Amino acid sequence: MLQKLLQEMPDKSEILYLLGLEYAENGESAAAMNYFIAALKRCDEKELELLIVDAMSSVVKKEKVPQMDLKENSEISDMQEENKMVKIEEYSNFPKEYLEVGHEVEANDEFDEDKEIMKEKGYKEANKEELVEEFEDGEEANDNDKYLGNIIDFQVFKTKKEINKFVKEREEKVTFSDIGGYEELKNMLTIRIIKPLFNPSIFQKFRKKIGGGILFYGPPGCGKTFFARALAGECNLHFLAVNISDILDPYIGQSEKNLKEVFEYARIHKPCVLFFDEVDTFGYSRIKQRQESFRVLTDELLLQMDGFKSENEGILVIGATNTPWDLDMALLRQGRFDRLIFVPPPDLEARKEIFRVKLIGRPVDGEINYDLLAQRTSFFSGADIENVVETAAETIIDDILNGGKERGITTEDLLKAIENVKPSTIEWLRIMKNYITFANEDGRFDDVAKFISKYCKHL
Numbered sequence: 136m137l138q139k140l141l142q143e144m145p146d147k148s149e150i151l152y153l154l155g156l157e158y159a160e161n162g163e164s165a166a167a168m169n170y171f172i173a174a175l176k177r178c179d180e181k182e183l184e185l186l187i188v189d190a191m192s193s194v195v196k197k198e199k200v201p202q203m204d205l206k207e208n209s210e211i212s213d214m215q216e217e218n219k220m221v222k223i224e225e226y227s228n229f230p231k232e233y234l235e236v237g238h239e240v241e242a243n244d245e246f247d248e249d250k251e252i253m254k255e256k257g258y259k260e261a262n263k264e265e266l267v268e269e270f271e272d273g274e275e276a277n278d279n280d281k282y283l284g285n286i287i288d289f290q291v292f293k294t295k296k297e298i299n300k301f302v303k304e305r306e307e308k309v310t311f312s313d314i315g316g317y318e319e320l321k322n323m324l325t326i327r328i329i330k331p332l333f334n335p336s337i338f339q340k341f342r343k344k345i346g347g348g349i350l351f352y353g354p355p356g357c358g359k360t361f362f363a364r365a366l367a368g369e370c371n372l373h374f375l376a377v378n379i380s381d382i383l384d385p386y387i388g389q390s391e392k393n394l395k396e397v398f399e400y401a402r403i404h405k406p407c408v409l410f411f412d413e414v415d416t417f418g419y420s421r422i423k424q425r426q427e428s429f430r431v432l433t434d435e436l437l438l439q440m441d442g443f444k445s446e447n448e449g450i451l452v453i454g455a456t457n458t459p460w461d462l463d464m465a466l467l468r469q470g471r472f473d474r475l476i477f478v479p480p481p482d483l484e485a486r487k488e489i490f491r492v493k494l495i496g497r498p499v500d501g502e503i504n505y506d507l508l509a510q511r512t513s514f515f516s517g518a519d520i521e522n523v524v525e526t527a528a529e530t531i532i533d534d535i536l537n538g539g540k541e542r543g544i545t546t547e548d549l550l551k552a553i554e555n556v557k558p559s560t561i562e563w564l565r566i567m568k569n570y571i572t573f574a575n576e577d578g579r580f581d582d583v584a585k586f587i588s589k590y591c592k593h594l
Contacts, residue, residue: 148178152187164194166399173403310368315488329369348452348471352459353478354560356518359455367408376410391435398439405449414454418466433463441470460570477582480560483509489517493524498543514558526552564591
């Protein structure tokens, strides 16, 4: 019920506060803190603000304060009968943020039972400023949003005892105008994804949810991640990037918890793009898996994308993979990654632009023939073209160090380097051709089949 109300009134601090309480009661501290922080940002009422701070303080105490007899580990000195002062000098094995060294109790203070209990245990209750400083480091990022474009910080509990920002993107906003070539792919993304998002009334009329899942697949080094960021920029949505190390954890059950917290954070900050790089790590086929822990992680991803309590409307989930044949079949059904986008090797115009970008800031002699270079690099990925430029630069540096004349890169140097670098996409296309021949009955990879029949008949 609260989730539905939040969809209707996403800026209502009371609803966010109640959701935080609900998650805190269920022991899900990370999600609770995210909702409390969001509520605190939107809160205008002083009384509600105090309630939120108290709730956050309770979560802090529950998660971080060890249950132990502090008196056994303390040295109490400087007891002055005249002012009734107690100075706590040292506690071992206790978080410093909850200790106040030199804490004093005045005799004329008003008696408060809660405060006295806190003093007896040797730590102080966190006030609003301390909570915001500890749990809301992302506030500084919000102040700098104008410099960050559509990239925002991602803050969740990594473990029970600490909070980590395990997604922190600082790149500028990217759009399709920053990508050279790929006109056919850009047009397809505009028609199938961008235009529908800018016409929500049509979605509502046909009772179709806004968001869903998109899978970018193709040879390595061809710009799948860059296209995901550009798509977020074109839609003017926040871009939340999740890497493998952000999710996987050596402790049993923690990886699934991290994955759930990722989706909880995205639901608070929707509309947004939630991007999983190398998604086959989280969604590997359960038939091929040998470890039970990874199978559970795949199950959790399936539940979060389209489970019983998953409210993902307004979240565009994008995955990228080089091995789509290894993904679990359930991930590719309707409601999850139901739109598969093939990102092919760069076309002629894209290769020209990549050469221009990779030569920026490097010494160049004469006019570079980008048309010739692009023609000689068919099936080269962006990473392969970068390797060509690096190889040419290394050759020139070796010549200079061996007593040659200092000079810049020329077209001839790049052409020689092209002869020594082989396109890395050919092997991927061969594997995909075999897969299409024997296992593409549902037509899922017809886009690759068309590309191979048109450009790769020699494979």
